[in-house]
Amino acid sequence: MLDDKIKQDFPILFQEVNDEPLVYLDNAATSQKPKAVTDSLVHFYEHDNANVHRGVHTLAERATSSYEGAREKVRAFIHAKSTKEVLFTRGTTTGINWLARSYGEAVVGSGDEILISQMEHHSNIVAWQELAKRKGATLVYVDLTEEGMLDMADFKSKLSTKTKIVSIAHISNVLGVVNPIKELSALAHEVGATMIVDGAQAAPHMSIDVRDLDADFYAFSGHKMCGPTGIGVLYGKESLLEKMDPIEFGGEMIDFVYHDRSTWTELPWKFEAGTPNIAGAIGLGAAVDYLTEIGMEEIHAHEQELVAYVLPKLQQIEGLTIYGPKDPSQHTGVIAFNLDGIHPHDTSTALDMEGVAVRAGHHCVQPLLSYLGVQSTARASFYFYNTKEDADRLVEAIIATKEFFSHGFI
Structure with missing residues (x-):
């Protein structure tokens, strides 16, 4: 640990x-920020604030150096070949929309197929739905196994020479x-398809090597x-970005x-x-x-040690349904x-009264929840600053919530 x-x-x-020490378990929605990050924002605005690239005065040069320095840090973080392959966006949603509006428009035509899965976030569904409508293409969904894993047999059966784009979440x-x-990626490339990855839930939690993944x-x-909010990254292979408008x-x-007419500057600023x-x-x-x-x-x-600690404890709570693998x-x-007979919003509110922050709702995966046969769930999500004590607080709060709705006290 x-x-x-x-x-x-x-x-x-x-x-x-609510008079209880905070246990923050909504990290899949957004993580908290260390002081090193908030300090960097304050320092920029108090010392270096200027526009980037075109100014030649000292503040502009410092701002540009820091901005492009951040791009190099991201390049190294995801093991990209060049900073030309690192585009700053507003976030994952923006990156996928750029791809659907530019790359997708160029490579997808009438009768073609776009392959995604039943577990995708709305950001990795709606942009492709709209592209398919515009181009007369078909959006094809890969099914899941009973435990919620991607069904590889179904993936292989639905992948074909009609498939132009495969877009899959790295982590659900x-x-x-x-x-x-x-x-x-290897299977997609065998049929000439492009592999796009929604890495929103993966990049914060595991080492990412885009070249090894061949995304x-x-x-x-x-x-x-x-x-901070409002910043994200779209990595793309240089050869593909060069062709994109x-x-x-x-x-x-x-x-x-x-x-x-106009001409565009070079990557990544294009x-x-x-x-x-x-x-x-x-x-x-x-x-x-x-x-x-x-x-x-x-x-x-x-995080894996935390999951190994808390998941068996949660599985022992009678009436608690957990979605995804049991292992x-x-x-x-x-x-x-979900707790039997209790709406997830009520569960989340009760947990909040215990100081435990979780999320409740459809989590921007309505097709997945429909596939699972539920309308909404509660969701706890851990990060590296969470502890076993936090996990215990979650378990205790769920048990207390269950008792409250069964017997009227908490």
């Missing part, structure tokens, strides 16, 4: 909610399963990995504007129109530094559950 002192880096965690934000992206594109968000125009992505989220990128760079110092392997091991070794720190 990681040292419990890591929690000291997150001032927000040291507060009481509800089922807690890790999909075999490297294997999926053509990989999108993730800063706010789920200790960074931008979908936003003006400002920094311009090379030269004539009266009747896709970053207007003034970018400079502070957000710098904050993301600080988050990458922070995570790298701890070590992504250590973070992953810590802790196949389950990440995302644990979705």
Whole structure:
């Protein structure tokens, strides 16, 4: 386990909610920010605030150096070949929408197929639905096994020469399963399809090597990995990005504007129109530094140890249904559950009264919940600053909630 002192880096965690010490277990929605990240934002605005790239005065040069330095940090973090392959976005959703609007428009035609899975987040469904409508293509869903794993036999049966794009989550934000992206990439490439990965739930929790995965594109968000909101990354292989057209125009992505036409600057700036989220990128760079110092392997091991500790305890609670694999070794720190006869919103409210913050609702995966036969769930999601004591508090709060709704006291 990681040292419990890591929690000291997150001032927000040291507060009481409803007269109880806060246990924050909504990390799949957004993580908390260490002081190193918030300090980086304050420092930028108090010392270096200026627009990037075109200014030659000292503040502009410092801002540009920090902004592009953050891009290099991200490149190293995901093991990309070049900073030309690292595009700053607003988040995972923006990255996938860019791909659907640009790359997808170019490669998908009438009668073609886009292959996704039943576990996808709305961000990795709706953009492809809209592309399929525009192009006369078909959106094909890969089914899941009984435990919520991607059904590889079904994937192989539905993958064909009609498949132009495969877009799959690296980790499910509800089922807690890790999909075999490297294997999926190899299979997709065999039929000439492009492999796109929604890495929103993976990049914060495990070491990512986009070249080893052989992903053509990989999108993730800063706010789920200790960074600020409103900043994210779209990785793309340089050869594919070179062929893509931008979908936003003006400002920094311009090379030269004539009266009747314009030309675009080189990668990666070709896709970053207007003034970018400079502070957000710098904050993301600080988050990458922070995570790298701890070590992504250590973070992953810590979370797996927490899951191995808490999942069996939860499985022993009568009337509690847990979604996803029963084996802790196949389950990440995302644990979705329901208590029999209690609406998830009521469960979440009761847990909040105990100081335990979890999420309740459809988690932006309505097709998945429909596939599972439920309308909503509660969801606890752990990160490296959570402890076994936090896990125990969750278990105790669920038991207390069950008792309250059964007997009227808590």
